[in-house]
Amino acid sequence: MHTLITIQLKADKLFLNFSGEITVYTINILQNKLLNINTSTVKEIVFDLNAILFLDTAGALFLNKLQHDYEIQTFNVKISSHNKKINDTLELVENYKIDSNTRDERAVSSLHIFYRKYRKYIEGVKYFMEFLGRLFMSIVLYLKSFKSIRYKEIFFEINESGVKALWIVSLTSFLIGLVVAFQSSYQLKIYGANIFIVDMLGLSILRELAPVITAIVIAGRSGSAFTAQIGAMKITQEIDAMKTMGFDPYSFLLLPRIIALMIILPILVFVSDIMGMLGGMIVANIDLGITVEVFTSRFQEVIKVKHFYVGILKAPFFAFLIASIGIYRGLVVKDDTKSIGINTTKSVVESIFAVIVCDALFSIAFTSVGI
Amino acid sequence: MNIIEVRNLKTKFENKIVHDNISLTIKEGEIYGLLGPSGCGKTTLLREMVMLQEFSEGSIEVLGYDIYNINHVNAQKIRSKWGVLFQAGALFSSLSIKENIALPLIEYTDLSSSMIDEIVNFKINLVGLKSSDAHLFPSQISGGMKKKAALARALAMDPKLLFLDEPTSGLDPISARDFDRLILKLRSVLGLTIVMVSHDLQSIYDTLDRVAIIDNQKIAYEGTISEIGSVNSNFIQTFFKNKEHII
Numbered sequence: 001m002h003t004l005i006t007i008q009l010k011a012d013k014l015f016l017n018f019s020g021e022i023t024v025y026t027i028n029i030l031q032n033k034l035l036n037i038n039t040s041t042v043k044e045i046v047f048d049l050n051a052i053l054f055l056d057t058a059g060a061l062f063l064n065k066l067q068h069d070y071e072i073q074t075f076n077v078k079i080s081s082h083n084k085k086i087n088d089t090l091e092l093v094e095n096y097k098i099d100s101n102t103r104d105e106r107a108v109s110s111l112h113i114f115y116r117k118y119r120k121y122i123e124g125v126k127y128f129m130e131f132l133g134r135l136f137m138s139i140v141l142y143l144k145s146f147k148s149i150r151y152k153e154i155f156f157e158i159n160e161s162g163v164k165a166l167w168i169v170s171l172t173s174f175l176i177g178l179v180v181a182f183q184s185s186y187q188l189k190i191y192g193a194n195i196f197i198v199d200m201l202g203l204s205i206l207r208e209l210a211p212v213i214t215a216i217v218i219a220g221r222s223g224s225a226f227t228a229q230i231g232a233m234k235i236t237q238e239i240d241a242m243k244t245m246g247f248d249p250y251s252f253l254l255l256p257r258i259i260a261l262m263i264i265l266p267i268l269v270f271v272s273d274i275m276g277m278l279g280g281m282i283v284a285n286i287d288l289g290i291t292v293e294v295f296t297s298r299f300q301e302v303i304k305v306k307h308f309y310v311g312i313l314k315a316p317f318f319a320f321l322i323a324s325i326g327i328y329r330g331l332v333v334k335d336d337t338k339s340i341g342i343n344t345t346k347s348v349v350e351s352i353f354a355v356i357v358c359d360a361l362f363s364i365a366f367t368s369v370g371i
Numbered sequence: 372m373n374i375i376e377v378r379n380l381k382t383k384f385e386n387k388i389v390h391d392n393i394s395l396t397i398k399e400g401e402i403y404g405l406l407g408p409s410g411c412g413k414t415t416l417l418r419e420m421v422m423l424q425e426f427s428e429g430s431i432e433v434l435g436y437d438i439y440n441i442n443h444v445n446a447q448k449i450r451s452k453w454g455v456l457f458q459a460g461a462l463f464s465s466l467s468i469k470e471n472i473a474l475p476l477i478e479y480t481d482l483s484s485s486m487i488d489e490i491v492n493f494k495i496n497l498v499g500l501k502s503s504d505a506h507l508f509p510s511q512i513s514g515g516m517k518k519k520a521a522l523a524r525a526l527a528m529d530p531k532l533l534f535l536d537e538p539t540s541g542l543d544p545i546s547a548r549d550f551d552r553l554i555l556k557l558r559s560v561l562g563l564t565i566v567m568v569s570h571d572l573q574s575i576y577d578t579l580d581r582v583a584i585i586d587n588q589k590i591a592y593e594g595t596i597s598e599i600g601s602v603n604s605n606f607i608q609t610f611f612k613n614k615e616h617i618i
Contacts, residue, residue, distance in 0.1 A: 024476065024480055031483070061489055061490055092556070097489075097492070336464030336508065338465040
């Protein structure tokens with residue numbers, strides 16, 4: 001590599017002889033070399049640029065800044081350069097650089113940041129309310145004419161988010177039934193209360209576990225899919241295109257998904273009930289010696305049908321929450337790719353949280369009215 | 372010196388031939404245009420030159436390297452010597468304008484952050500953006516601003532070679548002419564070699580030194596604009612028919 005600079009001190013004049021290629025890759029070296037120059041006796045500084053082979057704009061910007069820094073320190077700076085190209089580059093930099101003093105820094109106080117954040121939440125709540133309102137209006141319009149219901153899309157979504165989820169929902173519920181029965185059988189054996197496993201499993205699975213577990217699986221599976229699909233459609237302006245063609249995105253995209261999920265989730269909960277009880281029954285048979293006949297007759301005796309209905313009844317509400325949060329998150333995706341990731345995460349977390357809150361509310365409500 | 376040499380290039384997609392035996396030469400310091408009707412493979416040729424797409428036969432030499440048989444080290448070397456402006460800007464959507472331009476500087480040099488700031492601000496000003504817009508994200512700015520920001524990013528490392536894919540499309544006429552002037556100035560001051568795909572007739576007449584016209588999978592013409600009228604090609608006759616109105 002060329003030597004970039006030679007420094008000479010003659011009386012009260014400092015000569016900086018630049019040479020070689022002064023580019024974005026080399027100005028860092030130059031900067032370090034210029035750091036420790038003793039300028040106490042110097043009055044005039046001469047930049048000799050005649051030996052420079054190539055100067056790019058970053059290098060020119062560096063020289064320009066250096067010159068100004070020296071001038072601020074009241075040195076007399078002279079530039080000696082006969083190369084037209086280098087002079088042109090320096091001139092270009094001088095014309096287009098931005099004075100660092102006048103730069104818009106946009107300093108903001110922490111109070112302002114807090115206010116902005118707070119406002120964002122309020123806007124978010126407002127937007128969600130608007131979303132619910134429009135959704136309600138489209139449901140009303142939908143129900144007015146059965147012709148406008150998009151059966152094809154609804155059945156497509158039932159297949160996508162319901163039928164294809166059967167396997168994973170069954171397996172999860174089966175394992176949950178197995179685990180719950182296995183854990184409680186150990187406790188029950190101590191008291192010799194083996195038969196009560198039926199009461200326990202029936203109540204917990206039918207009322208709580210099956211609907212909540214199913215809803216969580218579907219939230220992770222379909223909620224995220226809704227957000228990503230609709231978010232991507234928003235980025236590629238497909239939703240804008242639909243609007244300009246007069247297709248209401250609410251009735252084309254939103255309602256089919258919501259209706260499909262509200263139809264299929266109760267059915268999935270029913271399947272989950274069966275599989276959960278099956279898992280429990282197997283453990284009861286092996287671990288506690290309760291035969292299938294004893295198990296089923298006890299089940300009919302102690303578990304009232306209302307427990308089953310309570311579980312099934314909750315499912316459409318969960319479905320509505322999952323679908324509407326998933327779609328809402330898709331619609332607030334902004335025009336960049338990062339926002340899809342953020343909103344998909346939020347969609348899953350929020351819908352699971354909403355399901356659990358809703359379940360707690362149902363629990364309180366049902367208990368207080370004695371169901 | 373020849374910056375880019377394309378020799379007997381053939382490009383095939385499945386069974387569709389895009390380029391059939393294309394040869395052209397781009398010399399140092401010139402502004403070279405790739406023209407032709409839509410779908411003739413101008414952008415494909417540009418993508419092949421910047422190693423985004425492979426070709427079937429022939430050779431392309433860029434900055435003295437044969438890009439078909441190039442190794443990783445040399446490929447990185449020539450990548451640092453060119454800048455590419457994509458048609459829609461292709462700014463990184465998760466970074467602000469300033470961060471977009473600073474990214475190559477941060478990745479490839481050891482400059483201090485204040486120096487990087489200085490360079491970024493200069494580049495922003497050079498392409499005609501306001502420094503107060505530098506903190507905005509690509510989703511918050513207009514199409515024209517995106518183009519300027521993308522040009523600033525392409526210029527961040529002071530490349531010797533600049534590829535522009537339809538630089539003036541989507542700009543208003545005044546910005547488009549400003550863009551042309553900027554390109555001419557950059558060429559004269561920084562000694563850039565510029566290869567561009569363009570449909571903007573005014574810009575073609577104002578900026579281009581030489582052009583290659585691709586039509587029917589072949590080069591219909593290579594040379595200066597002033598001699599173009601004498602060429603017998605359907606596309607050239609219709610495209611340049613009205614040039615008297617423009618000049």
